[in-house]
Amino acid sequence: MAERMLKFVGTPQAMPDKRPAAERRRDFDEIYQSYAQQKAAEQASRCSQCGVPFCQIHCPLHNNIPDWLKLTAEGRLDEAYELSSATNNFPEICGRICPQDRLCEGNCVIEKGFESVTIGSVEKYITDTAWQRGWVKPIQPRRERTECVGIVGAGPAGLAAAEQLRRKGYQVAIYDRYDRVGGLLIYGIPNFKLEKEIVQRREKLLRDSKVTFHLNCEVGRDVKLEELRARHGAVLIATGVYKARDIAAPGVGLAGIAPALDYLTASNRQGLGDTVPDFESGLLNAAGKDVVVIGGGDTAMDCVRTAVRQGAKSVKCLYRRDRANMPGSQREVKHAEEEGVEFVWLAAPQAFLGKDKVSHVRTVRIHLGMPDASGRQTPQEIPNSHVNIEADLVLMALGFDPEDLPAAMGAPDLGVTGWNTLKIDWKSMMTSLDGVFAAGDIVRGASLVVWAVRDGRDAAERIHTYLAGKALAAQRIAAE
Numbered sequence: 342m343a344e345r346m347l348k349f350v351g352t353p354q355a356m357p358d359k360r361p362a363a364e365r366r367r368d369f370d371e372i373y374q375s376y377a378q379q380k381a382a383e384q385a386s387r388c389s390q391c392g393v394p395f396c397q398i399h400c401p402l403h404n405n406i407p408d409w410l411k412l413t414a415e416g417r418l419d420e421a422y423e424l425s426s427a428t429n430n431f432p433e434i435c436g437r438i439c440p441q442d443r444l445c446e447g448n449c450v451i452e453k454g455f456e457s458v459t460i461g462s463v464e465k466y467i468t469d470t471a472w473q474r475g476w477v478k479p480i481q482p483r484r485e486r487t488e489c490v491g492i493v494g495a496g497p498a499g500l501a502a503a504e505q506l507r508r509k510g511y512q513v514a515i516y517d518r519y520d521r522v523g524g525l526l527i528y529g530i531p532n533f534k535l536e537k538e539i540v541q542r543r544e545k546l547l548r549d550s551k552v553t554f555h556l557n558c559e560v561g562r563d564v565k566l567e568e569l570r571a572r573h574g575a576v577l578i579a580t581g582v583y584k585a586r587d588i589a590a591p592g593v594g595l596a597g598i599a600p601a602l603d604y605l606t607a608s609n610r611q612g613l614g615d616t617v618p619d620f621e622s623g624l625l626n627a628a629g630k631d632v633v634v635i636g637g638g639d640t641a642m643d644c645v646r647t648a649v650r651q652g653a654k655s656v657k658c659l660y661r662r663d664r665a666n667m668p669g670s671q672r673e674v675k676h677a678e679e680e681g682v683e684f685v686w687l688a689a690p691q692a693f694l695g696k697d698k699v700s701h702v703r704t705v706r707i708h709l710g711m712p713d714a715s716g717r718q719t720p721q722e723i724p725n726s727h728v729n730i731e732a733d734l735v736l737m738a739l740g741f742d743p744e745d746l747p748a749a750m751g752a753p754d755l756g757v758t759g760w761n762t763l764k765i766d767w768k769s770m771m772t773s774l775d776g777v778f779a780a781g782d783i784v785r786g787a788s789l790v791v792w793a794v795r796d797g798r799d800a801a802e803r804i805h806t807y808l809a810g811k812a813l814a815a816q817r818i819a820a821e
């Protein structure tokens with residue numbers, strides 16, 4: 342092992358080649374090229390094979406990173422794929438969109454003194470290679486079970502749960518209110534981070550694995566939750582959280598101010614070839630506009646970089662804390678800066694100015710004061726520090742809250758927490774309704790895709806325990 346690994350001293354970190362910013366600004370294609378096999382093996386060989394691998398500990402899926410890096414370094418890619426896909430349903434998606442600088446790579450021990458192993462890029466390389474070489478196959482369970490599970494939500498938590506349940510032989514039906522599979526993976530995340538074909542080939546794989554999809558089907562509108570409970574042995578709610586957070590500021594209702602997800606969905610739909618009236622009318626199109634995005638998370642980064650590609654005149658990102666304290670990935674900020682986005686740190690919107698349509702955002706400078714109970718420094722306004730920033734289009738990327746699911750689903754007995762997330766028993770992952778489980782953002786609150794995958798996998802295990810217990814009880818009764 343020693344010969345092939347531990348190369349971090351002599352081999353510098355090298356990410357796959359990134360396309361020049363001037364070229365990236367003109368299209369929505371992914372920005373990184375793929376590694377060639379030799380490069381992937383060389384980068385994987387930088388790993389020091391830690392006895393206590395902090396990369397793995399800090400991965401929500403506890404991916405067996407050191408072992409699949411070693412297999413990649415040895416050219417045993419089929420085994421690397423097998424190992425990587427054993428803990429993660431969508432490694433090529435996580436390899437593309439996880440904020441590795443906050444998770445595995447940010448905690449890689451060789452980061453101290455050297456630069457971390459490029460874990461995400463190697464992960465993407467392994468699984469893209471597996472797809473190219475035909476190693477990713479539809480699921481053929483060893484035995485089929487008669488029990489059927491209904492999953493509400495075709496986002497990452499629902500899809501991961503579906504795959505895990507199908508592996509155990511359950512029949513699986515997924516219901517989603519949108520017309521395509523993927524949830525935020527298809528309508529929220531832009532192509533330059535995750536090309537749509539990557540999600541669509543996963544959908545095809547699930548269809549080929551005999552998972553059935555009921556699209557344009559909203560629970561509470563098109564089908565009752567009670568009907569789903571009667572139709573399926575268990576139901577998993579994995580709807581995600583979609584309600585955009587707002588701010589109370591004068592002028593917030595002016596035309597030209599839109600929620601980030603509406604804007605991203607319009608752009609993604611347009612890229613998919615849909616007719617999008619709000620894009621065509623210019624309402625949700627940044628072309629030729631001065632764009633201001635409010636927020637410092639990954640959704641804000643997706644908005645600013647989309648606006649650049651749509652041909653905005655200028656793009657600014659307004660965030661009330663500083664670069665070090667922003668929730669989004671630092672790597673994303675760097676990409677955005679390279680592409681011409683201007684970050685206005687320590688600034689908060691106070692009012693939106695304009696007659697019928699927004700023309701300026703009135704901002705106030707912020708000073709970071711003493712830490713609050715959460716440990717984060719409190720933003721404090723600096724008196725008389727106003728600046729008006731020109732804006733034709735303002736995008737609010739302030740986070741997401743859960744919708745009122747008990748009302749929307751016509752299920753008043755579905756218990757919720759004080760935050761309106763679904764209340765579950767954390768051991769069984771069951772909601773207040775027998776046989777109804779919940780997972781992902783609708784339980785956790787808005788979070789990362791990798792956490793949704795983890796929650797979906799955990800829920801599949803709990804549903805299996807529940808259904809197996811029910812089957813056993815039925816057998817005992819029959820034997821009596």
Ligand code: SF4
Binds near residue numbers: 394449450
């Ligand atoms: Fe390898 Fe870094 Fe993980 Fe250690 S922390 S096992 S060096 S990738």
